[in-house]
Amino acid sequence: MDNTDQRPPLWVGHIFLATNRLAQTAGFMRQIGMRPVTQGDEYAVFELRGGTHLVLSLVKQLTPAEADFDLMVDDLEATHRRFAELGLNPSPIxxxxxxxxxxxxxxxxNRIRVLSSHVGKNPV
Structure with a gap:
């Protein structure tokens, strides 16, 4: 480990979301700002800030639920406005x-919660 690197030595590698509409869900993730990495017939992988990857998995049947993860943004109000302008119908803040x-x-x-940031002044 580099002694000059002040970031924590661990981070989240992968988060997962099941979908029965892979192409549409993948398009949605690109639309909200995730970087596509790779896609196959039954999966898609997207990169988020910090190197975390969202893995979408195609399933035949799905009961929509709250995602097991949330997303954090620097400017919640601006993100809410942008998502509304894109027609994504965000809930009220x-x-x-x-x-x-x-x-x-x-x-x-699937419902995904979007949070205001609480990142401190230390390198992450």
Whole structure:
């Protein structure tokens, strides 16, 4: 480990989301700002800030649910406006103890919470 690197030595490598509409969900992830890495017939991989990868997995049947992850953005209000302008129908912004947040729904029906940032001044 480089002693001059002040970032934490660990990070999240992969997060997962099942979808029964792979092409549409993949298009949605590109639309909201994720970087495509690779896509096959039954999966798609996207890169997020910090090198985390979202892996979409195609399933035949899906009961839409709350995603097991959330997304964090630098400017929640601007992101909410942009998503609304894109026709993504974000929920109203709700205040919270630590984060303000809103929800968006991807094409297969899964709900994803989008949070205001709480990143500190230390390198991440």
């Amino acid at each position: 709700e205040p919270g103890k630590i984060h303000a947040s809103f929800n968006i729904q991807e094409p297969a029906g």
